[in-house]
Amino acid sequence: MDMLDRMSKASSDLRAGLTQEAADKATPHLREMLRCVAVAITDEEGTVLSWDGGANDHYEYLRDTVARAINNCHKEHVDHRKLGCELQGPCSLHSVVVVPLVVEGDVAGTLIVVSGVASKRQIRMAEETARFVSTQLELEVVQKQRQALAQAEVKALRAQISPHFVYNALNTISSLIRTDPSHARELLQEFAEFTRYSFRTDGLFTTLADELTNIHRYLTIEQARYGARLSVRLRIAPEVLQVVLPFLVLQPLVENAVRHGLAKKPGGGMLTITAEDNGNEALISVEDDGVGMDPDRLDDIKDAHQTGAHVGIGNINDRMRTVFGAEYALVVETAPNAGTKVILKVPKFARNVLPNLNIGSQMTDEPMTAEQPAVRA
Structure with missing residues (x-):
């Protein structure tokens, strides 16, 4: 029930479009859904709109990974050893999955999921969550298109x-x-x-x-x-x-x-x-x-x-x-x-x-x- 509640709240937030305000509201719910170290959302340029959780000081190490995900429209998975992190000792950024958010065929941004442990299950959940986010964003686009169509129809009726x-x-x-x-x-x-x-x-x-x-x-x-x-x-x-x-x-x-x-x-x-x-x-x-x-x-x-x-x-x-x-x-x-x-x-x-x-x-x-x-x- 908690998972469904989180999905419902995130869905409502994302219907406003991919803005910083919407991302700030949605990322805490997404992190609770995924039970991970951190969740972030970027725009289509790779600029972070919101980061909820730890390891936010590590984004500089992720820029190239995010850019590849956007340019190739394909998920990227990297671990701590490949990021070039200079931190001595344990690092909470053990595994990172970056999944593009695709809206009507175009990359609108990315979902970044940071985990303490690398696993196929976590990667699959990150992909499913990104698909969920993309769907909500597409619904918002469809709603805007419907409004534009309705406005055009009113103008036609006036004529x-x-x-x-x-x-x-x-x-x-x-x-x-x-x-x-x-x-x-x-x-x-x-x-x-x-x-x-x-x-x-x-x-x-x-x-x-x-x-x-x-x-x-x-x-x-x-x-x-x-x-x-x-x-x-x-x-x-x-x-x-x-x-x-x-x-x-x-x-x-x-x-x-x-x-x-x-x-x-x-x-x-x-x-x-x-x-x-x-x-x-x-x-x-x-x-x-x-x-x-x-x-x-x-x-x-x-x-x-x-x-x-x-x-x-x-x-x-x-x-x-x-x-x-x-x-x-x-x-x-x-x-x-x-x-x-x-x-x-x-x-x-x-x-x-x-x-x-x-x-x-x-x-x-x-x-x-x-x-x-x-x-x-």
């Missing part, structure tokens, strides 16, 4: 925000300036807040409350345009409002429901947004009773990242799968003339998924919370 909506929103506002200037000012403020939120530059995640607030702004503008043709029904459980989800995943679904479901239906129809507490998950759905579509088209739409046919469906599906796992892919139910329902499952707790508090703290609108009846403009 897909319908220019038709922007044009129509401004056109609706301008038409009200003379007839109802007060309403025009309100809509202009909603439009400004909508664009500020949608094009924010920081944060990959947000709360359901903030996402719903932005949807409220979007629908306020669309209801001014469509009038009685657009009805909205909300069924939002207050206990899921603080659930964290990827930024800008719901508004595009709502926009698709309005543009492709209800706007094409004579007389318009009903948009229903639901968020329910489902144990360890929040169950969210966006449903319209519009024109629907052929279910056979769903695979093409989910794969359509660059077209404007359905705003960002493929993007949102990929982001949900990347952040939470394949089991959190979008579920779409539809049929011709039977409307469309998009369902998202969002875990209440997920590793490295935190809201951008700066944006959230600036939100002043009350989020849509409890069940509300149909609203007609």
Whole structure:
């Protein structure tokens, strides 16, 4: 149990990357795991980031050995007699194993294990520990790559925000300036807040409350345009409002429901947004009773990242799968003339998924919370 505890603590420390601070935290746990004289970690240049234990004054004798391990990407094992140690009498640096730390095919540093006794078992344990350290460092690299991908996907989704909506929103506002200037000012403020939120530059995640607030702004503008043709029904459980989800995943679904479901239906129809507490998950759905579509088209739409046919469906599906796992892919139910329902499952707790508090703290609108009846403009 102590070994597992040490591995867990070292794993957590190394997820921060190969830095001096991370190495200082990890080396004591690694030394306890190996039960050796000392453990050290170097960077790819051979500079010691951390040395825990004795014999740290002997590193000068190890420089060539460390350099060979880095240059050859191969473990090096030397004993006291080959190091040129000038110490008279017993030396704690009896056996040294230097193993390169390989991350995505490149040497990122080395693990140095100093032992009082040379043995094949100690060499094997040093190699296994180095493999463990390398794996943790690779996981940190993968996490950074995932974050970079998520940022790129958010930028791509922003680029897909319908220019038709922007044009129509401004056109609706301008038409009200003379007839109802007060309403025009309100809509202009909603439009400004909508664009500020949608094009924010920081944060990959947000709360359901903030996402719903932005949807409220979007629908306020669309209801001014469509009038009685657009009805909205909300069924939002207050206990899921603080659930964290990827930024800008719901508004595009709502926009698709309005543009492709209800706007094409004579007389318009009903948009229903639901968020329910489902144990360890929040169950969210966006449903319209519009024109629907052929279910056979769903695979093409989910794969359509660059077209404007359905705003960002493929993007949102990929982001949900990347952040939470394949089991959190979008579920779409539809049929011709039977409307469309998009369902998202969002875990209440997920590793490295935190809201951008700066944006959230600036939100002043009350989020849509409890069940509300149909609203007609």
